[in-house]
Each structure stands twice: as C-alpha cells, then as structure tokens.
Amino acid sequence: MFPTRRRELERIKGYMTSQQYQEPFALAINAPFGEGKSSLVQVLTTQLKTDKNKVLFLKPTITDNKDKLITYFFGQLEILLKESGIYTGHGSALRKYVEQFGKLIDNNKFDAFLDLLGFFEKEKKEEYRETKRRLEEDIKQMLSSSTKENIKRLYIVVDDFDRAQENTMLETLIFIKELVDFKYCGVLFLMNYDLVVTGEKISRDYLDKFIGKRFDLEKISYSQIFNYYIVQSQLMSLEDDEYIDFINDEMNLLQIHAMSxxxxxxxxxxxxxxxxxxxxxxxxQNKNKENTDLLKLSKLNLETAEKDLQQFKDKLNNPRRLKRIL
Structure with missing residues (x-):
C-alpha cells in the first residue's frame, strides 16, 4: 500500500473505531475511479474482520432494483447470524423484519426522508418497532458472540456507488437510511462524490443528509507510485540470486528513464x-474587429491546452494507468 494510503487508512479506521458502538453512522470515501478506493477498503475490511467485526458488501451495479437489494443484503445477514448460532427460520426476527420491510418497499409512495412507519396503523407501528428491536438484539448477540471483551460492529460497505444508474443510487440511499438507524451498524460508501451529485434527483444537500463524514483521498504523486511498484518488483525477485543484481539495476534505470x-x-x-x-x-488587448476570429481561435486553443495538461496530470496520478506503463 502506498505510504499516503496507509496514513489515510489509519485516519479512516481511527474515525470508525472511535464511534460509540451502539450509535449508527455512515461515511464516504471519495476519489475518482482507479485511484485506490477499493484497494484501501480491502485492507480496511480485512483489519476490521481481524478485530472480530462483521462486514457485508453491497454493489448497486448488481443489486439494481429493490427486490435484489433486499434479497442480497438480508441473505448475507442471515448467513452471518446462522454462523453465530442465531435462529433465522420461520417466525424469527429476521424473517418478520424482512416481510414488514418489504411491505414498505412495495408501497408506491415509498420515498427518501419519508416516515417509514407512516403507512402502518398504530398497532402495526408497534409491531414493526418490536420486530426491529428483536433483530437489533440478534445482531448484538452475533457481534458479542465472537469476543468476550466488548460488542463489535456490523459494517456495510457500498462499493461502486457512483457507477450505478441514478434511480438505483436513490433506492440504495433509501434502503441504507433505514439500516443506518440500526444500532451497532456502520455504513461505508465508496464513491466519486462529484459524479453522484451531477444527476437530477441527488443534490449535494440531499446526499449529505445520508453521510455524516466524508474522507477525500489525496492524489498520489507518480514518483510515489513508481517507487512503490519498483520496490515490489525488486522484492519479487529476491529469491532469484543469480539475476537479482541485474534485475535491480534494470528496474532502477527504468524508474529513472520513465520519470525523466x-x-x-x-x-x-x-x-x-x-x-x-x-x-x-x-x-x-487588441480591440480591432478584424481580431475577433483570432481571439476566438486563441481562446479555443488555450482551453484545449488546459484540458490536455489536466488530463495528463490525472493519468499520472492514477495507479492503475502507471502500473500498465511499467
């Protein structure tokens, strides 16, 4: 992992583990495609699992409608509950909650920031709250069964959020809104924030109501990327004693020439x-009418040159592209 990403990993993990275990939260890791969000979260979730937390994944590009979302998520949750010896069959808190939550999803008026219990009569509201409380107790038991020290968390990772269709993103947010209200749960979005808020239905204010904290990943300099991959290549060749000096010399030359x-x-x-x-x-500065065409042309050339330079810099800071170059 790049040194910059290691520092960001520690900062993000520190924030997540500093939250009160009962209080739910949602955060976002923001960066353009190809700049290491998934790689960072892969290391992060491995560490969280090592610390006895539970992790579930959602991919809106796959769960692209409400039915798939419910089936996929609660299917994963059922597996985790069963692994902890918690009953999930007929009459269980999980089955009853999925059934009641499905009724909300099926209602055509279901929308973001809506009072989810508004569709139920008073008795049904109490039943829904009681079912949710029972499921929270099951989740608490699952999270405490793995360690006697303290209760851990259930982390939900929403990957490739910005690559889904806008309606799918919206439905995912509505679904996550209910999950964020569960005790012991934390939600982690991976996204390019600017891409998400460019549509008609999701504005910055709208999205920020779902996300309590946002971490913007730094762009990594290409010198740091080269250094990392050069060192990795050298480490891979350590077992080959006959050619190690030759390989190291060539890799160092490659780095010098490529960066130059x-x-x-x-x-x-x-x-x-x-x-x-x-x-x-x-x-x-030339106000002559004859200069109008030249002014338009010079402006167009300037805008093109600015775009070319920015695209070049963006590609230089993209680890996937530089790895291909090497």
Whole structure:
C-alpha cells in the first residue's frame, strides 16, 4: 500500500473505531475511479474482520432494483447470524423484519426522508418497532458472540456507488437510511462524490443528509507510485540470486528513464499552455474587429491546452494507468 494510503487508512479506521458502538453512522470515501478506493477498503475490511467485526458488501451495479437489494443484503445477514448460532427460520426476527420491510418497499409512495412507519396503523407501528428491536438484539448477540471483551460492529460497505444508474443510487440511499438507524451498524460508501451529485434527483444537500463524514483521498504523486511498484518488483525477485543484481539495476534505470520522460512531457505541455496563454492575452488587448476570429481561435486553443495538461496530470496520478506503463 502506498505510504499516503496507509496514513489515510489509519485516519479512516481511527474515525470508525472511535464511534460509540451502539450509535449508527455512515461515511464516504471519495476519489475518482482507479485511484485506490477499493484497494484501501480491502485492507480496511480485512483489519476490521481481524478485530472480530462483521462486514457485508453491497454493489448497486448488481443489486439494481429493490427486490435484489433486499434479497442480497438480508441473505448475507442471515448467513452471518446462522454462523453465530442465531435462529433465522420461520417466525424469527429476521424473517418478520424482512416481510414488514418489504411491505414498505412495495408501497408506491415509498420515498427518501419519508416516515417509514407512516403507512402502518398504530398497532402495526408497534409491531414493526418490536420486530426491529428483536433483530437489533440478534445482531448484538452475533457481534458479542465472537469476543468476550466488548460488542463489535456490523459494517456495510457500498462499493461502486457512483457507477450505478441514478434511480438505483436513490433506492440504495433509501434502503441504507433505514439500516443506518440500526444500532451497532456502520455504513461505508465508496464513491466519486462529484459524479453522484451531477444527476437530477441527488443534490449535494440531499446526499449529505445520508453521510455524516466524508474522507477525500489525496492524489498520489507518480514518483510515489513508481517507487512503490519498483520496490515490489525488486522484492519479487529476491529469491532469484543469480539475476537479482541485474534485475535491480534494470528496474532502477527504468524508474529513472520513465520519470525523466514523463517530466519532459509535462514540461512540454506546461510550456505550450503558457505560450498560448500569452498569445490569448495579446489578442484580448487588441480591440480591432478584424481580431475577433483570432481571439476566438486563441481562446479555443488555450482551453484545449488546459484540458490536455489536466488530463495528463490525472493519468499520472492514477495507479492503475502507471502500473500498465511499467
């Protein structure tokens, strides 16, 4: 794991484990596609499981409707409860809760921030609350059966959230809203925040009502990425004593040459951008009507150069792309 990601991992885990175990919460890890969200969370969830917590995964790209969402999630939860010796058959808290929750989902008026109990008569409301309390007790028993020290947590990881259709994202948020209200549960979204809020139905204010804390992953410099993969390659060759010196020398040369080439490319793009910026400034100062076309052209060239440089930098900071280069 990159040094930057290790520091972020510790910060995120520290926040998660510092929450009161009974209080539910939801947080988001935010970064563009390919910048290491899933890799970081893979290490994080491994550590959480080692600490005797339970982890469930949701992929909105797969569970792309309400029925699939309910079946997939509660199917995973049933497996965890059974592993802890908790009854999940007919009449169990889990079965009754899924049945009652399904009635809410089936109601056409079901929407975000709606009082979920508003559809039930008074007696049914009490029954729903009691069923939910019983399921919370089962979850508590599951989380305390693995350790005598203290009660752990059930973490729900929602991966590739931003890659789903907007209606699927919305349904997932509504579903998660109810889960976040469960004691002992924590929800972790993996997303590109800016992509999620570009649609018509999910605004920044809307999304922030679901997410209590957001961690924005830093962009990793390409020198750090190269160093990491070079070291990994050298470690892989340690068992081959005959060629280890040759391999290390070649890998070091590769790093030097690749970084030098990329530095030159970035410098060339930056220099071109600066020249176009100066040219556009000169054209802007000339108020002659004949200069209108030149001004439009210089502006277009400037915008293209700015876009090219930004795309180049974005690709340099993408570990997956640089790994392919190496």
């Amino acid at each position: 080439y990329l530095d030159e490319a970035e410098e060339s793009l930056s220099s071109n951008l600066e020249s176009l910026r100066n040219l556009h400034q000169l054209n802007s």
